[in-house]
Amino acid sequence: MNEIEVRELVPSEYREWDLLVEEVQPGTPFHTSDWVEIYRDVLSRDLRIYGCFRDEELVGGCPLFVKNLKGVLKVASSISNMTDYCGPLLKESSGSKASKRVQETHEIFNALREFLCRQGFDSIHLKFSPGIEDIRPFTWNGWDSKVHYTHHLDLNEEVENNVSRTIRKDLKSASEAGLRTRVWNDLETYYGLLSKVYERQHLKPPLPRKFFEKVFNLIREKNIGYMLVSETPEGEAVAAHLTLYGKKGTIAWSSARDPAFSLRGSNALLYYKEFLDLKARNFEYMNVMAGNVPRFADYILGFSPKLVPYYSVTLENKKYSALKALHKIAT
Structure with missing residues (x-):
């Protein structure tokens, strides 16, 4: 079998990369050239998409964000804010x-x-999407290596048979309060709710408004997902889910709930309505990215999800490890 050549793709080859992302099952919207x-553009990141070629x-390949830390360290990562996996x-x-596939x-x-190790990075961090299980070459x-978790809600099952008593109570409360849901791809509504969540914690949103403007443009122009909102009878949006389309399933990418609205049922109602809608559209599962934070993981257990592992790998040279240790001591 011929050897694999690895090199950085030029922008004119990004379409070929996107076709690969579309073809392979672990490929996600986070891997596409549009997303990275x-x-x-918004964060002025040094983006490199490396491609693996045979004949x-x-x-194969991997997108990487590269940055220089104070001119001393050169680090590379396949992920960035609010993108939990975008690896090889x-x-x-x-x-x-099986032997052929492993080979x-x-x-x-x-x-x-081997190619990445020759690029002079002091640290390399790669996080694989769910579905890639063999990370032994690293x-x-x-x-x-490290293991992470997400949850899949099986859309082939009946949601009514799997929700917990707590979720049923939440759904009943939402119904009694007259909450309703609708698809509403409105940037102002989403960013307003997200800002309230972080203001409550005296923090800024993890990404600037311009980033979400571009995401909503992608949703409109290329139909990569949608936003579902939960609103009061008066039309006030109190919670929102931003969902992205995958191949067989969807990715619950981001959610926000007005912290001043105390009724928990607004969030349960969104999950429940999404489940029914996506099931009717023949998706197989919902990827609910809530497996690594205890309070989120505990909540989503009320929908009886399947726990799905995914993996990351990291390589650090001695200089990076030494400076990281000094930083920990100093702080």
């Missing part, structure tokens, strides 16, 4: 034998790993 270019065919992808083997996975990931070569 928003970070590049000039793109068979590879084209699945067409062969049926091709290792060839592509080993080539990518861990066998000295990279540290």
Whole structure:
């Protein structure tokens, strides 16, 4: 089998990258050039999409954000604010034998790993999307690994049979209060609710308003998702979910609830209505990204989700490790 060549893609090749993201199952909206270019443009990030080629065919790769820390450290990461995974992808083997699939996975990931190690980064952090399970080409070569979790709600099941007593009470409260839901792709409503959440904690939103403007433009122009809001009988939006489309499922990317509105049922109502809507549209699951924060994980358990692991790997050189240790001591 021919060797894998790895190189940085030029912008004219981004369409080829997007076709790969669309083809492979672990590919997500976070991997697309449209998504990572928003970070590049709004946050002035140094974006690099590395491609893995076999016989000039793109068979894998990884987007990376690169930054220099005070001119001393050069660090690379496949994720950024509010993008929990955007790591390496590879084209699945067409062969049926497990040994063949493992061989091709290792060839592509080993080539990518070796290439990244030659780029002079002091730290490299890659977080894989759910569905990529074999990270041994990295861990066998000295990279540290960590397991993370998300939840999948199976849309082939009946939601009424799986919700907890607490969720049923929340839904009843929402109904008695006259709350209703509707799709409303309105930036002002979303950003207003998100700002209230962070103002309550005396914090700024994790990304500037301009970022969300571009996301809502993508939603309108390329139909990558939608926003569902829960509102009072008077038409006041009190909670919102921003959902992105995947291949077989959807990704619950971001949610916000007015902290001044005390009725918990507004959030339960959104999940319940989304479940019914997506089920009717033949999606197989909802990826509810709430598995790594205890209070969110506890809440979503009320919908009887499946726990799904995903992984990250990190490589740090001695200089980075030493400076990180000094920083911890100083703080």
